[in-house]
Amino acid sequence: MNRSSLNNALIAATPMTTVVTTDLVGITRGRSFPTDELESYRVAGVGWVPANSAITPQSTVAEDNPWGAYGDLRLIPDMASRVRVPNGPDAGAPALDFVHADICETDGRPWAACPRTLLRNEVQRYQDELGLTITAAFEHEFNLGIPQSGSAHHAFSLGAQHAAASFGGWLLSALRAGGVEPEMFLPEYGKAQYEITCRPTQGVAAADRAVNVREITREIARQMALDISFSPKVEEQAVSNGVHLHISLQDQDGEAMMYDPNQENGLSELGQQWAAGVLKYLPALCAFSAPTPISYLRLKPHHWSASYACLGQRNREASLRICPTITLGGKSPAKQYNLEFRPLDATASPHLSMATVLIAGRLGIEQKLSLSATTDEEPDTLSDEQRRARNIVALPGNLGEALACLKDHADIVEALPEVLTRAYFTMKAQELAATEKLAPNELCDHYALLY
Ligand code: GLU
Ligand code: MG
Secondary structure, eight states, X not given: OOHHHHHXXXXXXXXXXXXXXXXXXXXXXXXXXXXXXXXXXXXXXXXXXXXXXXXXXXXXXXXXXXXTTOOOEEEEEOGGGOEEEOOOSSTTSOOEEEEEEEEEETTSOBOTTOHHHHHHHXXXXXXXXXXXXXXXXXXXXXXXXXXOOGGGGSTTOHHHHHHTHHHHHHHHHHHHHTTOOEEEEEEOSSTTEEEEEEOOEETHHHHHHHHHHHHHHHHHHHHTTOOEEOOSOSSTTSOOOOEEEEEEEEOTTOOBSSBOTTSGGGBOHHHHHHHHHHHHHHHHHHHHHSOSTTHXXXXXXXXXXXXXXXXXXXXXXXXXXEOOOOOGGGOOHHHXXXXXXXXXXXXXXXXXXXXXXXXXXXXXXXXXXXXXXXXXXXXXXXXXXXXXXXXXXXXXXXXXXXXXXXXXXXXXXXXXXXXXXXXXXXXXXXXHHHHTTOOHHHHHHHHHXXX
């Protein structure tokens, strides 16, 4: 073979695999390599820089972050979490191929500020100290840039479904290919607002699955050249996009531990303690589950989101909702029984927010808290006195208040690695400073592009 024939040999794009971490602000970042070299990265992973995990949603490295220019880490792929979607609506688009990672020091010690490690440790604690396993699922609402004409304007309509049917069909196929087990794709109440739900799964995999839903949904939109946003509010008057986290606890034999048919609303004593813990710490948890300034345009009464720390039976204005169980066809209520955590949105890290909800619930069990903050009414229609009597407190009105609540709740702060909270506070302070001058409509435009 002479030199010129070598130069004329055709090449094709090299398939790549990306090892990813979903960071403290819920952005999935990572490094890619040729897929045929995956084996060589399995044990020692790929390089990472501590300050890479201190980047705000505005893409600035938080100035006072704990690491600065120093240090090196590894992203260690968890091969069981690999997601592969070989193709989509754009036949020429490269495959989506990524693996979730835990962040480690270069000698393999876990890195204290890794949100996935935090969640893994908390799940392990439930197992070791309480003998409990965790089953969870995240539901996501989002806005899709599709034309709204004719019956596509109508909430929940067949017209709205069909306006996005091609997108929805590709999305379901891609989620299935990625191992996500989608359940429903539906038009929501808002204009061009849709929802995707998937089956529950166990422990860390549930938070991974939330990331997979977001990334696969964005990829299908990208391939179809459609704008998409999971931001809690895309316009000041828009219907809000929530993320609802469904959680249930099982014992080692898989028996439902939150359910007891002899208790009011079917909520077992353990379930009541767990819920009381989540509600006790909820104003502080909002710093993680509603973690951006725009989150607070959603956490208002009559958004079917949440604005008070209370539990309600089938009540969509409650922060924790006891979901309906169905007995039709002989279905078992115990298997379906779960609590839905509603003051959550897609500007939150699934791993960090799920870990902190679990920590609060565990503290409730450890402290044997009794549950008083319940109502089947809309909590803002109760008088101050009624709310005080039931211990129902308002959720923070903005991110600054949520961060202040977190600082005040020593139990939660002490349950988290110090370096993680230090990084988080500086990142959020920088984000607040960067957005403080934005009017609500500007805030909507700003975050619609970021999430
Ligand atoms: N869009 C509402 C939210 O922001 C939720 C509506 C529903 O219950 O599906 O959380
Ligand atoms: Mg919904």
